[in-house]
Amino acid sequence: MCADTTDTPEYKSTLNLPKTDFPMRAGLPKREPEWLARWAEMDVYGQLRDKAKVEERKAFTLHDGPPYANGHLHIGHALNKILKDMVVRSQQMMGKDARYIPGWDCHGLPIEWKIEEKYREKGLDKDAVDVVEFRQECREFATGWVDIQREEFKRLGITGNWADPYLTMNFHAEKVIAEEFQKFLMNGTLYQGSKPVMWSPVEQTALAEAEVEYHDKNSFTVWVKFAVATEGDLKDAKVVIWTTTPWTIPSNKAVVFGADYTYGLYEVTSTPDECWADVGERFLLADKLAADVFAKARLEESNWTRVRDVSTDELSGLSLQHPLAGSEGSNGEWDDLRDFRAADFVTDDEGTGFVHCAPSHGMEEFELYRDLGMLQQVITYNVMDDGSFREDLPFFGGKRILREKAKKGDWEGDANGAVMAKLAEVGGLLARGKIKHSYPHSWRSKAPIIYRNTPQWFAAVDKAVGDGQDTYGTTIRERALRSIDELVTWTPQKGRNRLYAMIEQRPDWVLSRQRAWGVPLTCFTRKGATPTDDDYLLRDPAVNARVLEAFKVEGADAWYKDGAKAQFLGGDHNHDDYDQVMDILDVWFDSGSTHAFTLRDREDGSEDGLADLYLEGTDQHRGWFHSSMLQGCGTIGRAPYRGVLTHGFTLDEKGMKMSKSIGNTIVPEKIVQQYGADILRLWVAQVDFTNDQRIGDEILKGVADSYRRLRNTVRYMLGSLGDFEASMAVARDDMPELEQLILHKLAVLDGVVREGYAKYDFQGVFRAIFDFATLDLSAFYFDIRKDALYCDGDTDRRRAALTVLDHLYARLTTWLAPILTFTMEEVWLERNGPDTSVHLVDFPDTPDAWRDDELAVRSETVRAVRRVVTGALEEQRTAKVIGSSLEASPTVYLSEELAAIITNSETFADLCITSQITIVQGAAPDGAFSLDDTVGVGVVFALSDGTKCERCWKTLPDVGTHSHSGVCARCETALG
Structure with missing residues (x-):
């Protein structure tokens, strides 16, 4: 060598x-911005689009899932955008026209919440500000963060149409979002209903599942007594329920039991101090759970006895009294008898075997009584938007489930305490405690949420969509499930299973939010009509067209301006006969509609309005993938994408979730400053992003x-x-x-x-x-x-x-x-x-x-023989016999089969980086070096014979015999 x-x-x-x-030293942090400036000056992205037109390339469209424009990038953003960039660049370099239009989600609570925080800091009341003025502040806030995030994304080397991204707050986008909503209005899937939804008392709006995250929470637990009101042997016996939400007891309308469980009548025979049970008091409990319930009530086995069996047939003939019934000052609020029946959702894993039902605050209870046709009897409206009890509710009026602001991380209001105190006062409490469990929280305010019955607007997922696009089914759910299996490629495949299960089980889509910053539900309701009336919703194409024309010019702010109702209804309808709906659309409807105003409407969108790929984190199975699927199936009859790729979450080095409070967050900007963006990109390429x-x-x-x-x-x-x-x-x-x-x-x-x-x-x-x-x-x-x-x-x-x-x-x-x-x-x-x-x-x-597969096979054999030679040389190098392999000229003994493959000793010497090699066909002498995994090879070491060439350092016999002193024949020729 x-x-x-x-x-x-x-x-x-x-x-x-x-x-x-x-x-050798890259200097990436300093030099990368120079290349970014160069690409911008050259307009590389524009050149590629021009090239694609000339060459008539097949388009490949990766549709960007919009991040919120409300803060600096985190490492998850970097992972996501770099993956997208690798897809776009590789597809382009494989001959496609790979288009990428970056986008931002600009509406919704994340941004509105930031503006409200500014108001609160100044002691201002948001509701006192003109809604259009407030919306303008939200727009300006979002615009500022779009500019910041755009530069942060570009610094990572992300290619795309940065000069003209899509924004959900652009006037055209707002017009199309309204237009897409109107399709639900006109095809019959839109309806107003009242059912329990996830509600944020802090943000005072309904939330979607994708806006909820689960954290541990310490909750009060109570065991509450409901007395039997039916005459007979069981009269005044107490059915005991267990709940982790004491605040729902004032809204109780029923108790249910399990038809397949065994129940018994139990009697207290003695009591210790500090016990809420009386001697002689009788309780109905599931046998499997009775001992645990009494233990919670501080009663030992010697304090109680089982009197007899109670069949479920016997239970089904009973009625119950609310524990607050007849209490002084209750004004008869709870005096009606409570329904008592079997239900499928009762379990005997924990609790008492009985479940208290407040159908206004629980979906299972709501669905039970909805199917029974009894909703009118069981729905309450005791909890207001801010999570406080209505002012005229006896004992509890104005009490709050949550504080307005957390105190040292604690959101607990005074409602639970007030309810428990009153129950104890009237003898309705058997036991209480606390439990730490996983509980839903708003991912924005980080506050706990509640289930609350409120009038909301829904898209029905099981009602036939009246649009004639029935290739993949007649309902949104049918179309979605068939799209998942027939139209979409999933990477990894487990993404299919997750979304399929979610769509299969999901309820109707809650479209409305009680906020100000977003696209309104552009519809009108007839005064005096009920939501079940055929003419409750105004379905007039001319009205819809006027709304869209105004949005095209002014954006969604047009809905909120003085005289808007008269402008939109025009002379076709009596303005006094209709109410204008002022809720805004779920922000997931916005992002679910992006395919329409980006892929369909833009010149650089896709030819058929569909995306080749949606690429986001695995949490978007309940977010963007989900809402886009529902929206597309409701408007175009199918999924708006052909492929879905999902990546996992980014954890710290120990596998822990990143958290500012823990101090283990890693900011992309710091990595770029220290190492350069290419190192971050290389990290993305080296990980298994599917996990x-x-x-x-x-x-x-x-x-x-x-x-x-x-x-x-x-x-x-x-x-x-x-x-x-x-x-x-x-x-x-x-x-x-x-x-x-x-x-x-x-x-x-x-x-x-x-x-x-x-x-x-x-x-x-x-x-x-x-x-x-x-x-x-x-x-x-x-x-x-x-x-x-x-x-x-x-x-x-x-x-x-x-x-x-x-x-x-x-x-x-x-x-x-x-x-x-x-x-x-x-x-x-x-x-x-x-x-x-x-x-x-x-x-x-x-x-x-x-x-040349034959050459490859033959070369593997040659490399195997070479490993024996280099092994022999390494043994001599370790023994300090040689310093360089060029000092060696070994003899290599080969079997007949190997000798037929390795025929040129000079070429093989080059491969082994020795000065010379002698090849001998035949068995190697005793003591020859060999390796067990390479049969038929033996190496006898020998020092090179000759003089070291002063130019190439090979030791050869002919060195010194040429016109140039001290060189070999090859070097003599090179020197000329």
């Missing part, structure tokens, strides 16, 4: 040593090390190619077998890379390229061919090696460009000049003729 330097000065200058200005990923300082150091190794490989290629010209290229068939082998591996790798990118397997793509670069190139091919590249003259062998390096450069640079966006641009510019970009080219075609 030729050395990188030589001790003889006059020979050093004759070597073809690598020469390049490409630095949760970890990131931290040690992990990033490992990523940076992989980057350095890869950069070193590329730098070596650039240095060696400094004097290569296209005219020097050698055809594959004229190359030595070593070069043909590398081309074969390139051809195989080409297939792996293209298939991997097509399947979005970035981890697999990078691993294949990295292993090839470090194992096949740096540790094998480059190591062997250094000698020829440095020391040969203008030989066919050197030209062949340079030709292979040129092929390697063209492919590795482009293959890695979607991942290492900045670095590969730097590599590209080193050879291609300042007027181009690696991001303007495609992956080069790789000839099928390069593949």
Whole structure:
């Protein structure tokens, strides 16, 4: 092997040593902004679109799930956008017209909440501000954050139409969102109903499942007595219920039991101090749970006895009294008898075997009494928007379930305490305690939520959609389930199962929110009519058209301006006969509609209005994937996407969820400042993004090390190619077998890379390229061919090696460009000049003729023999017999089969990086070096015979016999 330097000065200058200005130290944090500015000046994204039109490329559209415009980026944003960028860039370089329109969700509570916080800090009342003025503040806030986040995303090397993103608050978008809502209005799926929904008392609005997160909460638990009112043996016995929401007891309308459980009548025979049970008091309990209930009431087994069985038939004939019935000052509020019946949702896993029902605050109870046709008898309206009891509710008027603001993280209001105190006072309490359990919270305010019956607007998922688009079903649910199985490709496949189960079980879609910043439900209701009346909703195409025309010009603010109702109803209807609905649409309806005003309406959208891919975190199965599916099935009859790719969450190095309170958050900006965006991008490429990923300082150091190794490989290629010209290229068939082998591996790798990118397997793509670069190139091919590249003259062998390096450069640079966006641009510019970009080219075609499977099999055999030789040399190096492998000229004994494959001793010496090798067919003598896993090979070590060449450092017999003193024949020829 030729050395990188030589001790003889006059020979050093004759070597073809690598020469390049490409630095080993990348300096990414400083240099990446320069490339960003260059791409912007060149309008690379625009050039690609122009190129696609000329070449009539097939479009590939990744539709961007809109982040909220309300804060700096976190590491999850970075993971998501980098994955999207890798998809777009790789699809483009595989010959598609890969379009990417970034977008933002600009409406809804996250932004409105920020403006309200500003008001609260100044002691201002939001409700006292003109709604249009308030909405304008929300718009300005969102605009500011769009600009900030746009620059943060661009810094990560994300390509796209940044000059013209989609925003849900643009006038055209607001007009289309209203138009999409009107389709639900006109196709008969929109209705107003009253049912329990997830309600945030702090934010005073209904929430969707996607707006809820679950945290541990300490809740009060109470065991409450409901006395039997029916005459007979069981009269005045107490049915005991257990609940974690004492505040729902004033809204109780029934108690239910399980038809398949065994129940008993129990009597208290004695009581300890501080007990809420009396001697002689009788209780009805599920037998399985009775002992535990009495233990909670501080009664030991000696304090109670089981009197007899109570059948469920006997239970079904009873009526109950509310524990507050007849209490002084109750004004008869709870005097009506409570319904008592069996229900499917009762369990005997915990509690008492009986469940108290407040159908206004529980969906199972609501559905039970809805199906019984008894809702009118059981629905209450005791809880107001802010979570307080109505002022005229006896004992509890004005009490709040939650505080207005948390106190040291505690949201507990005074309602639970007041209810428990009153129950204890009237003898209605048997026991109480506390439990820590997972409980739904608003993901914005972080406050607990409640279930509360309120009038809301819904889209029916099981009612036939009257639009004639019945290819995939007649209802939204049918269309969604068929879309999931027939129209969408899921990556990973488990995403299909998750969304299918959610759609299969979901209730009707709650569309309305009681807020100000968003697109209103652009509809009118007839005064005096009920929601079940056919003419309750005004369905007039002319009215709808006037609304849309105003939104086109003024945006959704037009709905809130003075005289809006008269303007929209026009002369077609009596304005006094109708009410204007002032709720806003669920923000998930906004984002679910983005396909309409982005993919369908924009020139750079997609030809058929559908996306090839939606790519978001796994939480979006209940968020954007879900709402887009429902919205699309309600308006276009199918899912608006053909593919869905999901990624997991980003955790810290220990696998813990990132939290500001813990102090383990990692901000993309800091990674970019310390390492550069390419290191963050490389981390994304190295993780299995379909599961949760970890990131931290040690992990990033490992990523940076992989980057350095890869950069070193590329730098070596650039240095060696400094004097290569296209005219020097050698055809594959004229190359030595070593070069043909590398081309074969390139051809195989080409297939792996293209298939991997097509399947979005970035981890697999990078691993294949990295292993090839470090194992096949740096540790094998480059190591062997250094000698020829440095020391040969203008030989066919050197030209062949340079030709292979040129092929390697063209492919590795482009293959890695979607991942290492900045670095590969730097590599590209080193050879291609300042007027181009690696991001303007495609992956080069790789000839099928390069593949040679027979050569590959034969080469594996040669490499196995080589490992025996290098093993023998390493043994001598360890024993300090030699320092360099060029000091050795071993004899290699081969079986007849191997000798037929390895026939050229000079070529094999080059492969083994020795000065010479002698090949002998036959059995190796005793003591020869061998490896158990390579049969038929033995190596006898010998020092090289001759003198060390002062130019290439090989030890050969002919050194010193040529006109140039101290060199071998090969170097003599090179020197001329």
